[in-house]
Each structure stands twice: as structure tokens, then as C-alpha cells.
Amino acid sequence: MRRLLLLGLSAFCLCAFVAADEHREGQGATSLPEEDGVLQLNEGDFKRALRKYKQLLVHFYAPLSAESHRVSAAFKGAAAELEGSEVKLAVIDVTEEKELAKDLNAKGPPIIRLYLGGDKQNPVPCPDPVSAASILTWLKRRAGSAADLITDRSLSEFSEELTVVGFFKELDHEYVQVFYSAAMDLPDVSFAVTQNNEVISEYGLTHDVVLLLKKSKLIQAYKMMPQTSKEELIVFITVYQMDPVTEYTGKTANQILGSPVLNHALLFVNESSADFREIHSAFNSAAGAFRLKILFVWVNVYEPRNGRMMEYFRVRDFEAPIIRLVNLTDHVTYHLPSDSLDVETIKTFCQSYLEGKAKPKLQSEPAPEGWDTRPVQELVGMTLEKVAFHPNKTVFVMFYLPYSQESQALFPLLEELAEALKEREDVVVARIDASANDIDLTMQGRYPSLGLFPALYAERMVVYKGKMKDRVKEDEDRKKYIEAAIAEDAKNADKTKEEL
Numbered sequence: 001m002r003r004l005l006l007l008g009l010s011a012f013c014l015c016a017f018v019a020a021d022e023h024r025e026g027q028g029a030t031s032l033p034e035e036d037g038v039l040q041l042n043e044g045d046f047k048r049a050l051r052k053y054k055q056l057l058v059h060f061y062a063p064l065s066a067e068s069h070r071v072s073a074a075f076k077g078a079a080a081e082l083e084g085s086e087v088k089l090a091v092i093d094v095t096e097e098k099e100l101a102k103d104l105n106a107k108g109p110p111i112i113r114l115y116l117g118g119d120k121q122n123p124v125p126c127p128d129p130v131s132a133a134s135i136l137t138w139l140k141r142r143a144g145s146a147a148d149l150i151t152d153r154s155l156s157e158f159s160e161e162l163t164v165v166g167f168f169k170e171l172d173h174e175y176v177q178v179f180y181s182a183a184m185d186l187p188d189v190s191f192a193v194t195q196n197n198e199v200i201s202e203y204g205l206t207h208d209v210v211l212l213l214k215k216s217k218l219i220q221a222y223k224m225m226p227q228t229s230k231e232e233l234i235v236f237i238t239v240y241q242m243d244p245v246t247e248y249t250g251k252t253a254n255q256i257l258g259s260p261v262l263n264h265a266l267l268f269v270n271e272s273s274a275d276f277r278e279i280h281s282a283f284n285s286a287a288g289a290f291r292l293k294i295l296f297v298w299v300n301v302y303e304p305r306n307g308r309m310m311e312y313f314r315v316r317d318f319e320a321p322i323i324r325l326v327n328l329t330d331h332v333t334y335h336l337p338s339d340s341l342d343v344e345t346i347k348t349f350c351q352s353y354l355e356g357k358a359k360p361k362l363q364s365e366p367a368p369e370g371w372d373t374r375p376v377q378e379l380v381g382m383t384l385e386k387v388a389f390h391p392n393k394t395v396f397v398m399f400y401l402p403y404s405q406e407s408q409a410l411f412p413l414l415e416e417l418a419e420a421l422k423e424r425e426d427v428v429v430a431r432i433d434a435s436a437n438d439i440d441l442t443m444q445g446r447y448p449s450l451g452l453f454p455a456l457y458a459e460r461m462v463v464y465k466g467k468m469k470d471r472v473k474e475d476e477d478r479k480k481y482i483e484a485a486i487a488e489d490a491k492n493a494d495k496t497k498e499e500l
């Protein structure tokens with residue numbers, strides 16, 4: 001009997017616990033922290049929100065990220081429109097909830113994911129939204145189908161800034177599904193599907209094409225093929241929705257950096273200069289031949305907000321107009337080697353880059369006054385080759401970083417080495433700031449590095465692998481070291497010449 005009473009009491013406690021838990025679930029909407037209609041979640045709140053909401057759209061953000069601030073603003077606007085719907089918006093600060101971000105693999109904000117039915121393992125990624133309207137459009141398209149894009153509007157009714165119109169003969173064809181999938185990933189672009197013959201006959205095209213229209217004007221047409229993928233269609237749309245040449249500004253930066261075209265031609269020019277129109281026109285004319293291959297961007301050098309861009313490419317305003325070409329994968333920069341910026345010169349340069357014939361740009365500081373009269377010559381990119389590959393002199397160069405304590409510790413030793421060798425007219429001791437000058441040499445190891453350029457064998461460098469501070473402590477030791485290195489290298493140079 002006592003045992004039955006204990007079992008009954010246990011069952012009662014269990015029921016009470018479940019009821020209390022269910023009550024807490026029912027009160028979750030009020031207990032979860034919320035601001036402007038957007039949940040502010042930590043790890044525990046996230047688990048509760050997953051259980052409570054059928055659709056939970058979460059923005060993983062970092063407070064100091066400008067992009068995160070933009071997305072957060074879009075979230076607030078969308079939350080007001082979604083009030084009372086099945087979708088709930090939430091944010092998680094990844095700098096505070098590091099373990100949760102790691103568990104969900106939510107690194108590199110902003111990241112936006114839609115969690116469905118409490119499943120945290122298989123969220124749906126949401127494209128980076130430009131505005132609240134982007135979020136609402138994405139949710140609407142995701143909840144609908146390709147049929148929702150069908151319209152019978154006439155050509156004159158496509159008055160949007162940009163509309164992507166699919167003209168398909170069969171609406172159940174797989175082309176339509178590819179088209180709709182692209183629409184899902186581009187919520188900031190207006191899409192429509194039509195079978196209105198007026199649209200297609202206006203341009204003399206056949207069925208199964210995708211048209212890019214700006215206020216009813218045809219910008220470009222894309223013929224769908226059996227092998228056409230969603231990704232290929234997205235590249236076409238994102239490239240041609242931009243002008244042939246785009247000015248770099250705060251508003252266009254994300255669009256430029258997010259372009260699927262990774263080769264960028266950059267025109268640095270003064271918008272107020274007398275020849276701006278002529279140069280911009282030539283740049284624009286050349287751009288047409290390289291759509292889908294090179295993105296053409298111009299940068300106003302007298303716009304203060306472009307300072308970081310100019311600093312990155314080490315462009316000074318007095319150097320404009322100049323053209324640089326860079327690939328966003330390896331960030332190797334190329335410089336148009338010409339003072340003439342006409343259409344053919346620009347096209348030839350771009351084509352040589354695509355064919356792998358262009359040479360990388362070597363950045364250089366201006367040569368300081370009296371640089372070649374100092375005991376330790378201060379080289380820059382534009383003087384390095386002239387000095388180091390001198391046919392009658394052996395040159396000892398330190399490649400340093402000005403902010404490196406290790407580099408700074410070697411400066412006195414380099415001065416002492418120059419003093420010990422001052423009677424040797426055939427020997428030069430020099431240094432070069434590797435952070436401010438691009439150097440087209442293979443350096444082994446990290447900076448500071450020491451290189452010996454022997455006189456007897458031009459365009460050859462021997463990297464010193466020892467520790468300078470350990471090997472050249474006294475004047476006589478320095479002399480012996482440098483002279484021995486010169487003699488040894490002369491033997492190697494002669495041997496190499498014989499082999500050639």
C-alpha cells in the first residue's frame with residue numbers, strides 16, 4: 001500500500017512539473033527579451049525560442065560591424081510588418097554568445113538563417129538583405145511558388161527600375177524552376193514570368209529567354225539552355241543590373257565587393273579635372289567588351305571618404321588618372337603601363353591581364369632626398385632594382401618593417417656595418433621598407449630579411465639565413481663576413497655561368 005502511495009505521489013509530481021513547464025512555454029512570449037519586435041537572444045533563450053516559434057529568422061551579428069548595423073535596421077523594419085505572423089525575428093550577439101555561435105557554426109557575421117519547426121541542425125540560409133523589404137520579399141517568395149511570379153502585364157507596364165522577366169513557352173518547364181530559384185536568392189530584384197507575346201515580339205526573340213528591363217527598356221537578354229544553372233543565371237543578373245562602370249561610394253561598396261566577378265578594373269580619377277569626361281567615356285567604352293569577366297569601377301580621388309580605398313592601393317591624388325586591375329581572390333595588383341587612357345589602350349591592358357601576360361604592379365614610395373649619399377642607403381621600390389643589380393657593386397640590403405621591434409634592433413648594426421665597409425667603393429649597404437614598397441623578389445622567411453646582391457652575377461640574390469646580430473658583432477667580424485660572402489657568391493656565380 002505504501003509503495004502504491006509513493007508511485008502515485010511521484011506521478012502527481014511529474015504531472016505538476018510538466019504542467020508548470022507547459023505554462024512557462026505559454027508565457028514565453030512575454031519572458032523572452034525583445035526590442036522593437038525583435039527577440040534579443042542568448043543561448044538559453046535561443047532554445048526556448050526554437051520550441052516556441054514555427055519560423056524563427058535569426059541574425060547573428062557583431063556590434064562593431066557596419067554590415068551588422070545595416071541588417072539590424074532592416075530587421076527592425078521587417079519585424080513591424082510581420083507582427084502577428086508565424087515568423088518571428090531574432091538577433092544573437094556572436095561576440096557575447098561565442099559558444100553558441102561556435103556550436104551553430106555562425107561565424108563571419110552578418111549571417112541570417114531561418115529555423116523551421118525547432119530544427120537547429122538544418123536552417124535555411126537567407127540572402128544578405130539591403131532593407132526590410134528584402135526580408136519580406138524573401139519570406140514571401142519562399143512561402144510561395146513559381147506561379148506567384150506569373151503576370152500578364154504588357155511591355156509598357158514594366159516600369160520598375162529593374163525587372164527580370166522570364167518569357168517561357170511552357171510554365172511547367174524546368175527553366176521556370178531555375179528562374180524561380182534565382183529569384184529566391186535575389187530578393188532585392190523584381191521578377192516576373194509572362195507569356196505575353198508583346199514582350200517577346202518587341203525584341204525579335206524566341207521563347208525561353210530571360211530579359212533584363214529598366215523602365216521597359218531592354219538592357220540584356222539571356223537565352224536559357226538545358227545546362228543553365230541557377231548560379232549562372234544569378235551571375236548574369238547581378239552583373240547586368242549594374243551599369244558598365246560603377247562609381248565606388250558607400251552605397252555601392254557592398255554591391256561591388258559582393259559581385260561574382262572577381263576581376264576589378266579601377267580608374268582613379270579627379271571628377272573635377274578638365275579631362276574627366278573624356279577619360280570616363282573611354283573607360284566606359286572599354287567596359288562593354290569585358291562584362292562577366294572584369295568589373296569596371298571608378299574612384300574619385302578628391303572624395304575624402306575614398307581615403308581608405310586609395311590607401312589600400314597606395315594611390316596618391318597627384319598620380320591620377322591611373323588604372324589598376326586587381327583580383328579579389330589573390331589581391332595581386334596590376335598597373336596600366338601607359339599615360340594614355342584611350343579605349344584601345346585600356347582594352348589591350350585588360351586583355352593582356354586575362355591572358356596572363358600583364359606584369360604585377362610594384363608599388364613604391366617616393367625616393368627620399370639624399371637617399372644615395374647616406375652610409376646606409378634608403379631604397380624604395382623604384383630604386384631597388386637600379387641599386388641592387390648594379391653590375392660593378394655588391395649590395396647588402398635589409399628588408400624591414402618600420403613597426404617591427406626586431407627590425408629596429410638591427411638598424412644600429414646595419415649602420416655599423418656600413419661604417420666598417422665605407423672604404424669599399426664596390427660595396428653598398430642599404431635598407432628598404434617592405435611594408436611601403438612592393439618587392440618583386442622571393443624572400444625566404446619573415447621580415448626582417450637580409451639579402452646579398454653580388455656584382456659578378458646580375459639579377460641574383462642570396463638570402464642570408466643566419467642571425468645578423470649573432471654573426472656580425474665586431475668590426476673585423478663584419479668585414480670578414482661580408483667579404484667571405486662576396487667571395488663565396490662569386491664562386492657560385494662563375495660556376496652557374498659555366499653551367500649556362
